[in-house]
Amino acid sequence: MTAPALRLTGEETAMLDGGRGAGTAMAMRMVVALAGVLGAERLIPITGAHIDSCLYHGQAGLDFAQKLAGLGAAVTVPTTLNVSSLDLMHPGLVRLPPADAVPARALMEAYRALGARATWTCAPYQSTERPAFGEDIAWAESNAIVFANSVLGAHTERYGDFIDICAAITGRVPHAGLHLPEHRLPTLELDCSALSTARLGEEAVWAALGDVVGRQSGSGVPLLAGIDPAVVDEDRLKALGSTAASSGGLALFHVAGVTPEALAAAGDPAWSGLPSLAVTAAMLRTARDELSHGADPSAPLDAVALGTPHFSVREFGKLAAALEGRPAFHPGCTVWINTSREVLAQVRQSGLVQAAEERGARIVVDTCTYITPILGPEERTVMTPSGKWAWYAPMNIGVDVVLGTLSECLDSACAGRVLRDERQWD
Amino acid sequence: MNASGTEPALAAVVLAARTLCPGAGSGMLLVLSEPLSFWGGTDRRTGRVIDAHHPQHGISMAGRVLVMDASRGSSSSSSVLAEQIRAGVGPAAILLTARDAIVALGALAAAELYGTYVPVVLLDAGGAARLRAAAGTANGTTAVVTAGEDGTAGVVLSKPGG
Numbered sequence: 001m002t003a004p005a006l007r008l009t010g011e012e013t014a015m016l017d018g019g020r021g022a023g024t025a026m027a028m029r030m031v032v033a034l035a036g037v038l039g040a041e042r043l044i045p046i047t048g049a050h051i052d053s054c055l056y057h058g059q060a061g062l063d064f065a066q067k068l069a070g071l072g073a074a075v076t077v078p079t080t081l082n083v084s085s086l087d088l089m090h091p092g093l094v095r096l097p098p099a100d101a102v103p104a105r106a107l108m109e110a111y112r113a114l115g116a117r118a119t120w121t122c123a124p125y126q127s128t129e130r131p132a133f134g135e136d137i138a139w140a141e142s143n144a145i146v147f148a149n150s151v152l153g154a155h156t157e158r159y160g161d162f163i164d165i166c167a168a169i170t171g172r173v174p175h176a177g178l179h180l181p182e183h184r185l186p187t188l189e190l191d192c193s194a195l196s197t198a199r200l201g202e203e204a205v206w207a208a209l210g211d212v213v214g215r216q217s218g219s220g221v222p223l224l225a226g227i228d229p230a231v232v233d234e235d236r237l238k239a240l241g242s243t244a245a246s247s248g249g250l251a252l253f254h255v256a257g258v259t260p261e262a263l264a265a266a267g268d269p270a271w272s273g274l275p276s277l278a279v280t281a282a283m284l285r286t287a288r289d290e291l292s293h294g295a296d297p298s299a300p301l302d303a304v305a306l307g308t309p310h311f312s313v314r315e316f317g318k319l320a321a322a323l324e325g326r327p328a329f330h331p332g333c334t335v336w337i338n339t340s341r342e343v344l345a346q347v348r349q350s351g352l353v354q355a356a357e358e359r360g361a362r363i364v365v366d367t368c369t370y371i372t373p374i375l376g377p378e379e380r381t382v383m384t385p386s387g388k389w390a391w392y393a394p395m396n397i398g399v400d401v402v403l404g405t406l407s408e409c410l411d412s413a414c415a416g417r418v419l420r421d422e423r424q425w426d
Numbered sequence: 427m428n429a430s431g432t433e434p435a436l437a438a439v440v441l442a443a444r445t446l447c448p449g450a451g452s453g454m455l456l457v458l459s460e461p462l463s464f465w466g467g468t469d470r471r472t473g474r475v476i477d478a479h480h481p482q483h484g485i486s487m488a489g490r491v492l493v494m495d496a497s498r499g500s501s502s503s504s505s506v507l508a509e510q511i512r513a514g515v516g517p518a519a520i521l522l523t524a525r526d527a528i529v530a531l532g533a534l535a536a537a538e539l540y541g542t543y544v545p546v547v548l549l550d551a552g553g554a555a556r557l558r559a560a561a562g563t564a565n566g567t568t569a570v571v572t573a574g575e576d577g578t579a580g581v582v583l584s585k586p587g588g
Contacts, residue, residue, distance in 0.1 A: 030534060036577070037446045037530040052501050058470050058509030063539050140501045160501035160528040162508070162535040177527075219496065219524065249461065249496060293478065392466045395476055 006035050007042050015170055023073025027166035031173065034163055040174030044136055049075065049168035050124050050148075052082040052140035053161040054111045055371065056104035064162055065110035068169065075115040075168040080124040082141045083310075084108045085372045088120075089341065089365050095373040114165060120366035121340035123238070123310040125152060128342075133260050136179055138167035142251075143242035143309045143388065149252040151237050153260035155179045158251045178252055184261060186223035186254055189276040190216065193226025196281065200231045202405040202424060203315075204288075206239040207387030211287035212279055213240065214248030223274060225256045232258045235315050242309050243387025285425050288403050291390040295381050295400040297418050300332055302379040303399075304413045305369050306406075307338035308389040316343070316352040322410055328359045330416030334379065335361040338368045370396055383409045383418060439560045439583040441553040443521070445573040447533040449543030451519035452570040455561050455583070456490035458482060464503035464510075464532070473515035491569040492517040493557065496524040507532030511544050519571035520546045521581060523554045545573035547581065557583065 014020055015028040035043060053061055085104040087093045096104065112118055124130065124139075125147050131137050131154035139148050139156040140163075148154045157177035159167065167173050177183055190213060199205050213222055232255065244250040254262040265271045306319070316339075329335050337356060339347075344365055347353040353363065369375060370393040375382070383402045384390055390401045402418050411419045459481050462468070467477035473488035487510070497503050507529065510516035516536075520529055525548060533546045549557065561567045566586045573579035 026538065029538065030531070033447075033534050034527055034531060037527055038525055053505065055502060055505075057465065057502055057505035058513070060508035060512045060536065060539060061505040063512075064508070064535055067539065142501050145501065158501060158528065160503060160531055161505040162531050163504070163527070164501075290479075391479075394478055395466050 005041050006032065012043055012172060021072045023068050023071030024169055026068060026071060027073055027169035030163055030166040031170050035174035035176070038174045038176035040176040042175045043172040044175045044179060045171055046077055046138050046167060046173055047135045048077050048131055048137045049079045049164055050082065050139040050141065050144055051079060051111060051116055051164045051168065053165055054081045054084050054107055056085045056100065056107050059103065061161060062103050062107045062110065065107060065114065065165065068165065069110050069113045073114060073169045076171045077168055079116040079168040080119040080127070081111055081116045082144070083120055083122050083367045083371065085367060087364055087366045093364065093374055094367065111165070114169070116168065119340065119342065121310050121342070122368065123312065123340065126310065126312045126340065126343060136173065138164060138173050140164035142245035143238065145251050146241035146245045146253065147238060149178055150241055150254065150259055151234060158249070184252060185221065185270050186274055187220035188217065189223045189225050189274040191226050191276050191278045192224050194278060194280050195284070196426070197228045197231050199281070199424065199426070200227065200236070203235055203239040204385035204403055204405040205284060205425070206236040207243040207385065207403065208284040208287040208291070209279065210240040210243030210387050211247045211291060212283050213253060214244035214246065214250050216277060217244070217248055217250055219249060221252050221254070223254045223256060223262065223271065227255055227258065229257045233314065235312055238309055239387065243391065246388045246391040281426060288425060291387055291401070291403040293390065293394045293401050295402045295418070297402070297420070299381050301381055301383055301412050301417050302333060303375055303382045304333065304335045304409045305382055305384040305386065305389050305393070306335065306409070308368055308370060308384070308386040311337055311339040311343065313343055313346050313352070316347040318406065320352050320355045322406055323355045323359060326359070326410060327414055329361070329413045332416045333413045335413050336364060336369045336374070337361055338364045341365050373397065375399065383412050385409055439556060441549065441556060441581040441583070443547040443549050443553060443579040443581055445545070445575070445577050445579045446522065446525065446530040446548055447537065447544065447546035448573045448575045449537070449545035450572045451491065451545050452568065453489045453491045453518035455493060455567045455569050456485065456487060457493040457558065457561050461496055462494060463497060464506040468506060468510070470506045470509045471513065471515070473510050487517045488515040489518050491519045491521065491571060493521045496522060496526040497528050501528055503528045504532035504535065508536040508539070511536035511542055512540055516544060519544060519569065521549055521557070521571065522546065523549050523551070545571045545579065547571060547573045547579040557581070560585070
């Protein structure tokens, strides 16, 4: 009734009418309502889902999951789970009061009961199984969405809490938004040719670029041009996308000569003649300074936060290489590294995590240091190469932040105070 | 006090809109000057804007008719909005200028779970411009929002003393 133009198949109608169970019917009501919001005329099948609703934000989210589970619903496509509020492998690490920890744990159990895999990571794209080019999926979590669309070339709309699990249960999403090829075309060009290729070897510089991209793109789809493909890797695209999805609502970007849809579109006239904006090193420094919120540069550095989004195997390798020849971290500065269980198991086996642990680093899995209380009350000034951590941590956990490159962060962690190297930002 | 704008000093302005989530609600307008992420940007227990980057940092959304172009950032915002509605500290209604699924789903989930229908409606460009003109000439503009199941919605704006 809310979406008179929507046409359902027989199977979809059966789901909506309760023929596939009351839980599936509840999920289908949400999918159909979303189709009305988006103005979709039909639903399409999906091949997988990534759930962000498993992070506790209060009673409503738990009520929703438990209602679905209680009504007998279960996922019908392969479904991964985003971070939660707890690190189940390192009990006691999270300082969440019981009033939040108990329902947060119940929320995790509810999503496992619905049939989702206990991956507990915001970077499901760093898993061995990930969506292929052109697949329609229902992913939630802003950094995962932008990575799936941009770097993998899979198709997902900006799904959020509630609809992620409903899509996983019904196996359907509205035929709308970024599932339609015409919405995936670039609408503006960001000319990055003035940026130094050497500087683009640092993830934090990509985070600053992401801040600019997020602010400049609005609801459009940016095409980044003038970047040497040899300097690009998935960690840098992750840094770009996750920051742009924090400072803006970005769900899809293209990089000329790099990302799959840009490669496939070579010579397509729809990809040329776009309105263009030049990105300069000065803009990146401004973004860096805006992301360095409230920090007194003369104050002692209490912590360094790595792995937002979750550290990849490659990033553990970069960290191990950067630590060669460095001393232990300053005793007053804790280096925190967030990653997934799956990646941690791989780097333990390959020996890539030991160099950091020997110098005092602490590993967090299943969750992240900026969304739940892990840092101690004495950890007030924190340095990070992550634009997303820098954006959200001051609001979420009340710390002062300095955005810096990995080498700036490590130099600072060893010295116990912020050491800025402006040559890395020229 | 009554600056000459495009909108004459009418007692009320009526705008047609589209329903994204059905319901009815009224309150003082709160026109966000920049997009907002409910998650990270607002307090789930109080409904206050806590995004330090946001120009309306510190203002409470509770009971207000929130006007925004679209949300920004995290897809966790649906949960935060649903929780604010459950706790009684959410907006009374939300007026959008873009079809923002994350905002609509928060309201739809609260309706599914608790039977609390906070209307979310879509304004067209003309309606949004009239609203901004009306709200811009006086503080304390009140809005009554009615969003029907049939997809049609209406917004009635009243100025203080009007």
